[in-house]
Ligand code: GH3
């Protein structure tokens with residue numbers, strides 16, 4: 001819950017704080033509803049508003065913030081009465097704009113301490129009925145901090161979900177968060193607390209926690225809202241980390257009332273979308289340039305190492321490190337991932353700390369499970385750059401580049417270099433020239449542009465469409481389907497135990513499995529209307545336009561069965577694999593893309609839970 005910037009100064013003549021007369025406030029409904037917008041940037045719309053309550057001191061006309069109201073109510077044992085009065089006020093104000101905005105959501109706070117009494121009474125259900133608001137438009141926000149027992153929370157969430165409400169866990173990521181509670185309640189929405197969002201662009205740890213919460217939410221079919229987003233930098237990071245929706249002063253402050261037209265519009269959405277694209281383009285270019293620099297440095301080092309026998313590795317590494325300020329440390333592995341040199345740190349040793357958790361590895365350490373070794377062997381890559389991670393040698397953020405080479409003893413080795421940070425890496429001079437076209441080769445501009453356009457919307461590995469395409473096309477397809485009143489079905493498919501395919505046969509074989517899955521799927525969908533996109537790692541989205549529930553189930557089953565029967569020849573092996581499918585169909589009802597995807601994802605999750613190699617559709 002956001003409390004905004006309201007301040008109240010109810011003091012007596014000596015300057016002492018006076019408690020509000022809570023009985024009077026409840027009895028006379030001296031309450032006012034404010035609303036703050038919640039925005040989906042990818043869908044370019046305001047999906048709803050959170051209702052926030054303020055009290056009014058009728059004598060002074062001063063505003064009383066919610067915390068103060070609830071404190072006073074608790075002292076008088078009137079929490080339940082105040083909670084109900086607040087909700088009445090908020091729902092009534094919302095109902096005035098609801099009539100012409102029937103697809104918008106109202107996020108409604110419920111004081112967790114009244115959960116127990118709310119389960120049996122159905123009071124909230126009667127409240128929304130009284131104001132003729134559909135429960136499907138209401139998201140009940142329960143503050144994580146205040147919930148005392150898991151059982152009451154689950155009972156409440158289950159009961160209200162059955163009535164058609166959605167449930168959000170509020171303040172997730174604040175000091176008392178419980179991950180097990182999220183898994184237990186399986187909320188529809190997770191609202192991430194302002195403490196995790198504040199300055200997230202400068203905090204690698206916050207980014208890590210935020211990303212994990214998003215990943216977990218995606219798995220359980222919940223959407224993530226980042227609360228308390230105040231700046232453009234924070235908003236861009238949230239989008240980069242996969243946050244689904246944004247709330248906070250960046251988009252709008254809570255407003256006392258809104259009219260029907262402006263209630264759900266916001267000028268900043270388009271601008272943020274553009275800024276985000278610019279940011280991602282820059283990031284991509286920076287990363288590519290950074291990797292080029294790293295490769296140039298590593299190649300240079302390898303040139304000296306190919307002529308060095310293994311007994312002299314340590315000395316040679318010392319020489320290399322001393323000439324490169326950006327390097328933190330370097331070490332050499334044999335082809336099994338076992339360290340054969342010492343870990344040579346930069347002269348200042350600034351970064352190399354030694355304690356029980358963070359220490360530099362020594363000769364004999366097994367690195368075969370590390371992200372800088374694995375791709376070189378599994379995918380037979382010659383070199384690899386990791387994403388930034390916390391180094392065990394230094395405890396600070398680093399990037400490792402690994403390069404395989406053969407030395408004069410004709411043995412294979414892998415050189416690993418840890419680089420200090422982005423800035424240091426960016427300072428390395430880039431010596432390799434930009435690629436140029438050879439003499440006599442005229443680049444065909446049209447075909448380059450076509451290829452680039454294609455690359456913008458296609459997944460380069462599988463030739464299915466990519467995430468960007470999903471965002472644009474699904475919106476259009478769903479819009480047309482609901483407008484023209486024809487059904488639209490989606491299938492979410494995920495390869496079963498795909499990690500073990502990678503583990504058994506290597507990443508390149510895994511890639512072939514992904515390609516094969518797309519090839520098979522294309523055989524069972526219509527070329528001109530239906531489409532297939534890569535939704536994430538081994539997850540695919542198939543969209544069937546003008547196809548009902550029965551057709552969706554049939555198509556999914558056909559693909560599933562064809563996949564099951566396939567033995568993919570790869571090198572000396574026949575790889576067999578299966579996939580699970582979740583379908584969902586919208587017919588004669590309005591649904592957002594996010595809701596549609598989340599419903600199909602729930603079915604996919606059920607298919608996985610029920611043993612995999614299975615299709616699960618709607619169950620009425
Ligand atoms: P489950 O049946 O529960 O889906 O098990 P799973 O092992 O398939 O689990 P999950 O879907 O979470 O794993 C996806 C794996 O796909 C993780 C990742 O290493 C791998 N992966 C993601 N992208 C690629 C890719 O482009 N190529 C290859 N070879 N593997 C990928």
Ligand code: MG
Pocket residue numbers: 494495496497498499538
């Ligand atoms: Mg999988």
